[in-house]
Amino acid sequence: MSAHAHAHHKESFITKYIFSQDHKMIGKQFLITAIFMAIVGVFLSVLFRVQLGWPGESNSFLNMFLGDTWAPDGIMHRGMYLGLVTIHGTIMVFFVLTGGLSGTFSNLLIPMQIGARDMASGFLNMLSYWMFLLSSVLMIFSLFLETGPANGGWTIYPPLSVFEEAISGSGMGMTMWLTSMTIFVASSLIGSLNYIVTVLNLRTKGMKMTRMPLTIWAFFVTAIIGVLSFPVLVSAVVLMLMDRLLGTSFYISDVIVGGEMMEQSGGSPILYEHLFWFLGHPEVYIILLPALGLTSEIVSTNARKPIFGYRAMIGSILAIAFLSFIVWGHHMFITGMNPFLGGVFVFTTLLIAIPSAVKVFNYITTLWKGNLRFTPAMLFSIGLVSSFITGGITGVILADSALDIQVHDTMFVVAHFHVVMGMSAILGMFAGVYHWFPKMYGRMMNTKLGFIHFWITLVSAYGVFLPMHFVGIGGAPRRYYDYSVYESFDGEQLEMIMDLNVIISIFAIIGAIGQIIFLYNFFYSIKNGQKAEQNPWRSNTLEWTTPVEHMHGNWPGDLPIVHRWPYDYSKPGADEDFIMQNVPLKDGEEEH
Amino acid sequence: MIFWIITILTLVTAAQLMKAAQLSRKISNKKEEDISDSANNWNALGLGLFVTGMLGSVVYMLIKYGNGLLPEAASEHGQQIDFLFNLNWIIVFAVFFLVNGALFIFAIIYRGKEGKKAYYFAHDNRLEMIWTVIPAAVLAVIIILGLRTWNDITSAPSDSTKVVEVFGEQFSWTVRYSGEDNKLGYADYKLINGKNPLGVVTPATIELGISEMDKTIDKLHSRLVSDSTGTVMFSEAKVHEMRSRMEKFMRIKERIIKMKNHYTAEKLVVANDDFYTKSELHLVVGQEYQFIFRAKDVMHSAYFPHFRAQMNVVPGQRTKFKFKPIITTKEMRITRDNPDFNYALLCNKICGESHSNMKMIVVVETQEEFDVWKKDNTKKAIAQK
Numbered sequence: 001m002s003a004h005a006h007a008h009h010k011e012s013f014i015t016k017y018i019f020s021q022d023h024k025m026i027g028k029q030f031l032i033t034a035i036f037m038a039i040v041g042v043f044l045s046v047l048f049r050v051q052l053g054w055p056g057e058s059n060s061f062l063n064m065f066l067g068d069t070w071a072p073d074g075i076m077h078r079g080m081y082l083g084l085v086t087i088h089g090t091i092m093v094f095f096v097l098t099g100g101l102s103g104t105f106s107n108l109l110i111p112m113q114i115g116a117r118d119m120a121s122g123f124l125n126m127l128s129y130w131m132f133l134l135s136s137v138l139m140i141f142s143l144f145l146e147t148g149p150a151n152g153g154w155t156i157y158p159p160l161s162v163f164e165e166a167i168s169g170s171g172m173g174m175t176m177w178l179t180s181m182t183i184f185v186a187s188s189l190i191g192s193l194n195y196i197v198t199v200l201n202l203r204t205k206g207m208k209m210t211r212m213p214l215t216i217w218a219f220f221v222t223a224i225i226g227v228l229s230f231p232v233l234v235s236a237v238v239l240m241l242m243d244r245l246l247g248t249s250f251y252i253s254d255v256i257v258g259g260e261m262m263e264q265s266g267g268s269p270i271l272y273e274h275l276f277w278f279l280g281h282p283e284v285y286i287i288l289l290p291a292l293g294l295t296s297e298i299v300s301t302n303a304r305k306p307i308f309g310y311r312a313m314i315g316s317i318l319a320i321a322f323l324s325f326i327v328w329g330h331h332m333f334i335t336g337m338n339p340f341l342g343g344v345f346v347f348t349t350l351l352i353a354i355p356s357a358v359k360v361f362n363y364i365t366t367l368w369k370g371n372l373r374f375t376p377a378m379l380f381s382i383g384l385v386s387s388f389i390t391g392g393i394t395g396v397i398l399a400d401s402a403l404d405i406q407v408h409d410t411m412f413v414v415a416h417f418h419v420v421m422g423m424s425a426i427l428g429m430f431a432g433v434y435h436w437f438p439k440m441y442g443r444m445m446n447t448k449l450g451f452i453h454f455w456i457t458l459v460s461a462y463g464v465f466l467p468m469h470f471v472g473i474g475g476a477p478r479r480y481y482d483y484s485v486y487e488s489f490d491g492e493q494l495e496m497i498m499d500l501n502v503i504i505s506i507f508a509i510i511g512a513i514g515q516i517i518f519l520y521n522f523f524y525s526i527k528n529g530q531k532a533e534q535n536p537w538r539s540n541t542l543e544w545t546t547p548v549e550h551m552h553g554n555w556p557g558d559l560p561i562v563h564r565w566p567y568d569y570s571k572p573g574a575d576e577d578f579i580m581q582n583v584p585l586k587d588g589e590e591e592h
Numbered sequence: 593m594i595f596w597i598i599t600i601l602t603l604v605t606a607a608q609l610m611k612a613a614q615l616s617r618k619i620s621n622k623k624e625e626d627i628s629d630s631a632n633n634w635n636a637l638g639l640g641l642f643v644t645g646m647l648g649s650v651v652y653m654l655i656k657y658g659n660g661l662l663p664e665a666a667s668e669h670g671q672q673i674d675f676l677f678n679l680n681w682i683i684v685f686a687v688f689f690l691v692n693g694a695l696f697i698f699a700i701i702y703r704g705k706e707g708k709k710a711y712y713f714a715h716d717n718r719l720e721m722i723w724t725v726i727p728a729a730v731l732a733v734i735i736i737l738g739l740r741t742w743n744d745i746t747s748a749p750s751d752s753t754k755v756v757e758v759f760g761e762q763f764s765w766t767v768r769y770s771g772e773d774n775k776l777g778y779a780d781y782k783l784i785n786g787k788n789p790l791g792v793v794t795p796a797t798i799e800l801g802i803s804e805m806d807k808t809i810d811k812l813h814s815r816l817v818s819d820s821t822g823t824v825m826f827s828e829a830k831v832h833e834m835r836s837r838m839e840k841f842m843r844i845k846e847r848i849i850k851m852k853n854h855y856t857a858e859k860l861v862v863a864n865d866d867f868y869t870k871s872e873l874h875l876v877v878g879q880e881y882q883f884i885f886r887a888k889d890v891m892h893s894a895y896f897p898h899f900r901a902q903m904n905v906v907p908g909q910r911t912k913f914k915f916k917p918i919i920t921t922k923e924m925r926i927t928r929d930n931p932d933f934n935y936a937l938l939c940n941k942i943c944g945e946s947h948s949n950m951k952m953i954v955v956v957e958t959q960e961e962f963d964v965w966k967k968d969n970t971k972k973a974i975a976q977k
Contacts, residue, residue: 061595078945153942159907160890160943166762167944253908254781257889261782263840269891269906303702304710312720334893335904336885336911339746343739350731357727358720360691365719367698369711373627374635374703382639382699389691393684396731400738402745403677406900409893409940444624448613449606451631455638462646470653474660475897477940480948488953489936490928496661513602520606529624530617536625570710577709592714 021122024550026129027108028440031433033129034100035522037136039515041091046512048084051076053505055482070148081481082151083169087143089154090177094184095139097287097425099132102188102226105290105432106195106219108440112543113213115204115560117553120197124190131187138180142173150177153479155276158251158269162243165258174244178237185230185237192223192230199223204542206562210314211581213541213566214307217314218293221321222286228325229282236275243267270335277328284421285324289317291428292359292388295381297566298435299363301539302378303370304577306567306592309362316355323352333401334408342401349399356392360385371570371577375537376450380431383458384424390462391420394469412472415465423461430457433522438536442548443529449521453514460511467500538578540566545582565592629706636703643696647689662897663928666919666935666956668880669745670900676741683730749882749914757884758873759790760892760905762943763950766790768868776884777863778855782848784888792863798851805845812838867966867973873937873954876962880916895940896954898924904941917956924956 020026047066050059058074065071070080107125111118119125142149151169152161156177164171199220203212212220239250249264251272256262300307307313329337329345363385372378394416397403407413430453437445476483476497483501486494535544542562546554560582568579573589585591622628665674757768757776768790770776777792783801784791791797812834818824826834875881885894885905892905894913903913925933939950957965 060593064595082942082945082947157891157941163890166890255887255889255907256781256784261784261841261844263844265908268908270909304704306712306714308713309715309720311715334902336906336909339742342746343742346738346742347735350735353731354724354727358724361719361723364691364695364698365713367695367702369713370698370702371704371708371710372632372699372702374632375625375627379635382695385695386692389695390688393687396684396734397677397680400676400680400734400742402673402738402741403680405745405902406673406677406897408902409895446610446613447624447627447631449609451635452609455642458642466646466650467653470657470660472660473662474657475662475895475936475938477895477938477948479942482948485938485948485951486936488951489934490930491932492928492930493661496657500657513598516599516602517606517609520603520610524607524610533623533625536623567714570712572712 019126021118021126022550022552023107023111023119023122023125024440024554026125027104027106029129030100030103030107030132031440033133033136034096034104035519037091037095037100037140039519040140041088041096042512042515044084044088044091046509047076048081048088049505049508051081051481053502055484076481078481079148079151079168082153082167082479083143083149083173085479086151086154086156086169087139087149090139090150090181092422093154093283093287094181095132095136097422097429098188098283099136099184101287101290101425101429101432102195102219102222103129103132103191104429105215105294105436106191106223108436109215109543110195110198110219111202112439112546112554113216113541113566114199114202114207115542115555115562116198116202117555117559119194120202121194124194128187128191128194131183131190135180135184135187138176138183142176142180145172145176147171147173149173155280156240157276158240158243158272159255159257162240162252163255163257163262165260178241182234182237185234188226188230192226195219195223196227204559204562208562210311211562211565214296214310214313214317215290215293217317218289218296221317222289222293225282225289225321225324226286229279229286232275233279236272236279239275240272270332270337273332273335274328277331278325280331281328282321282324284417285320287421287425288388289320291384291425291432292317294428294432294435295363295384297539297541298377298381298431299366299385300567300569301435301537301578302373302375302381303366304373304569305366305370306565306569307362308365308368309358310565310567310592312358313362316358319355320352323348323355327352330399330401330404333404339401346399346401350396353392353396353399356388360389360392375434376445376447376454377431377435379451379454379458380427380434383454384427384431387419387423387427387461391416391418391424395420407472409478410472411468411476411478414478415468415472418468419465423465427457427461430454430518435537436543437522437525437529438532438548439543439546441526441529442532442550443525443527444532444536445525445529446521449517453518453521456514456517457511460507460514463507464504464511467503471497471500471504535580538576540568540578540580542581545580568592627704629704632703632705636700639696640700643692647692650688663924664919665898665900666917666924667896667899667901668916668918669741670898670915671918672741672744673900676737679737680734683734750880753880753882753914754876755882755884756873756875757790757868757886758894758905758937759868759886759888760894760939760943760950761888762890763939763946764870765873765894765937765939765950765952766868766870767873767952768792768866771865771867773862773865775862777866778859779863779886780851781888782844782851790868790886792866793851793855793860794863795852795860798848798855801848802845805841805848809838809841809845812841865973869972873952874962874965875917875954875956876959877917877920877956879959880914882912882914885911885913890943891941892939892943892950893941895938896936897938898935898954902940920956920958921954922957 062071063074070077147168150173160166242248249267251269252264252267327349330349333342483497562581563584570577665671755770759766779791781791783797785804788797887905887907895902901915903911935954937952
């Protein structure tokens with residue numbers, strides 16, 4: 001078989017860098033867009049952390065960025081505070097950790113790790129990116145509307161999100177939010193379908209499903225979850241658009257908003273919650289699984305040991321994926337849902353802890369008796385496992401409906417999901433960027449700066465979220481502009497909340513500034529980093545058999561043939577401490 | 593200004609560090625991907641310091657803030673929740689310390705050394721079994737205990753329970769007591785107006801609803817007429833909007849008129865002994881209360897942190913929650929050593945710009961004190977209108 005016809009194709013600037021159909025370029029486009037969105041998302045959080053740490057204090061910093069409309073005299077507008085919280089959540093959950101994480105690494109790694117020339121459909125892949133970009137632009141643009149961005153919380157519960165009279169952001173801001181999200185879901189669906197088809201059909205010879213790296217398993221299962229759950233969000237959004245524009249009453253019943261008596265009757269806001277969380281909960285795993293997949297690969301490579309319990313890891317990914325569809329009700333224990341149904345969701349939710357625990361123990365056993373090489377990627381992966389433990393166990397409290405009564409919708413919940421989902425996935429994403437940077441740009445990122453970035457990030461992330469648990473247990477609701485309300489109840493309580501909030505805000509600011517080091521390292525190394533070797537980490541997977549310089553079709557000659565699983569590190573009897581997947585088994589050698 | 597200074601300083605620092613790192617790499621002739629033993633040792637040291645600091649800070653905060661400084665639960669079921677909470681915390685903290693500890697200790701012990709070879713250990717079914725079964729067993733305990741408490745809390749109220757309605761709107765709470773018959777009068781959102789803030793149904797409030805609706809329609813009508821007489825000019829779109837609003841109110845009015853037939857005489861008197869207040873929620877210590885929640889505009893959530901109670905307040909439907917306060921405000925003030933302490937009712941579901949100001953003071957007192965308060969004129973009886 002000769003090299004792919006595209007390999008000699010002459011490309012113009014536009015087809016190579018802009019409307020590219022090459023999976024590697026599209027992966028990089030996703031990454032750069034996600035980095036930009038992450039800068040915005042993190043910056044918004046710094047703005048509202050300033051408000052929470054030093055509420056009511058005039059701050060020229062706020063005035064500089066929010067202007068006289070949203071921060072007159074340097075004091076943040078209440079509506080804008082909620083807008084910042086809402087858009088921060090939306091950007092981080094969807095644009096950075098769904099679009100950014102899956103988009104970057106599924107695109108970059110799926111074809112290269114399974115031995116394919118490209119994605120099943122290059123055109124759809126390109127379309128997926130451009131719709132992602134369009135939705136990102138719309139979401140950012142909504143920050144600049146005269147009436148402010150959507151500000152009913154990222155879960156946009158009706159009726160608040162339906163009536164402009166209830167909150168100003170539910171006007172044009174919410175319309176743009178809904179439009180942007182619809183386009184985003186379309187992008188995500190196209191992408192996911194492409195990933196599924198590629199993994200199923202385009203594996204190279206010898207690449208059995210049970211020889212796929214765990215990264216591919218994670219991306220594959222993530223894509224399936226996405227395809228099954230995202231359409232439900234679209235239906236929720238479309239029904240909401242109808243309630244907003246056509247006067248239907250899917251979610252609305254018997255309300256008087258802004259003094260105006262509405263005619264709509266018979267709908268239920270709880271219906272929206274069911275639809276939203278039917279996506280919303282699997283979404284957590286859409287974010288987490290790719291990060292865990294990247295980590296599996298990085299931990300194994302840098303421990304110079306096979307990942308422990310490969311089949312158990314696949315089994316737990318599948319178990320998590322299945323269970324993720326039957327746990328959404330744990331977001332709704334106190335909505336007035338039938339208590340028996342609540343009990344069922346307690347059971348299914350706590351079941352998820354079992355495959356999660358298996359994964360954690362397998363990571364830890366992979367470290368045992370290893371020869372750990374602390375690259376920045378490895379350090380970030382260890383950070384991920386730690387935050388997955390820390391965030392996971394507080395989930396046990398929240399999944400217990402009786403305990404959820406007390407902590408539901410408090411800062412405890414915010415701390416929990418930021419640790420288990422936000423922090424884990426971000427650490428995993430950083431790990432992925434450091435590890436596969438040579439594959440993306442043919443150069444190495446600077447290791448020393450990577451170390452500094454890791455330590456600042458880990459310490460400040462824990463510094464933000466550990467105290468936040470105590471704020472929440474202390475009865476501090478989330479989405480509060482300030483906690484002055486406690487003045488009428490308990491001064492001591494207020495003092496504790498305020499003390500901890502200052503600490504949290506300081507760590508948040510330090511953490512945000514620390515990311516500048518990463519940005520510098522990333523963009524500087526694209527042009528000036530040390531030139532990468534073909535297989536710098538001495539890794540087993542197929543992407544390291546491709547040439548350093550990118551080319552259409554990935555391999556100059558024939559596609560590689562796979563003879564073994566991807567985790568033959570430090571195998572007894574081998575000369576080196578790694579054996580690549582395309583190396584045939586020796587006589588009498590057992591696969592694993 | 594400070595923002596720019598810090599940003600630029602960090603950038604400059606990053607650039608200088610990069611230069612130094614590249615220079616030292618050149619001198620030592622090392623590549624980025626070569627992680628020296630000393631780098632491994634330094635990072636292992638970092639991991640050790642970090643895990644000590646992290647676990648230590650949790651212990652410190654536990655000692656300093658404990659249960660988030662919330663006083664002991666002031667309700668019967670709340671004490672059950674606190675017990676369960678503490679039990680779960682023991683499990684959670686054990687796992688937190690042990691597993692995080694194991695992760696970091698392994699990472700430190702097995703840090704890389706030049707020439708060392710890792711131990712090839714791909715799988716072990718017995719180990720896999722152990723860490724599937726142990727979490728499953730622990731979770732079974734958590735689930736059983738949790739569901740027992742949950743079923744207790746959500747069980748049907750006892751016969752001696754008193755019914756109280758909590759009504760949420762942007763951004764205040766109103767409470768309605770069910771009076772002598774312990775039944776809340778019927779309510780309908782169409783009857784809500786300035787004089788009937790809860791929309792309670794009585795013959796008088798139905799008439800009031802009709803006349804209020806007439807006033808609204810008349811006002812719209814006269815504005816429309818003023819347009820046709822040439823004193824004000826409305827755009828065609830505005831006229832259309834006002835017409836359709838007028839028609840909407842006329843339809844609502846028709847529905848209110850139909851309520852007269854819908855509500856039988858005995859249904860219409862249930863509300864007569866109800867009374868409501870916007871000032872404070874007063875509860876009698878040792879009395880079980882069944883709270884019925886209703887909302888006027890958007891979702892709210894009635895959050896009583898000191899009683900470990902919370903329920904969403906959803907427009908268009910009624911939700912409920914029951915609890916029995918067991919510690920009076922006075923007793924709690926003594927325990928807290930704070931004469932200004934009050935029990936709180938907060939809103940815990942984002943409901944608009946002033947969400948964080950939506951609150952009500954809850955007072956738990958003896959029956960005698962409650963009776964005195966009841967005579968106070970800040971409460972309004974429904975029947976008086």
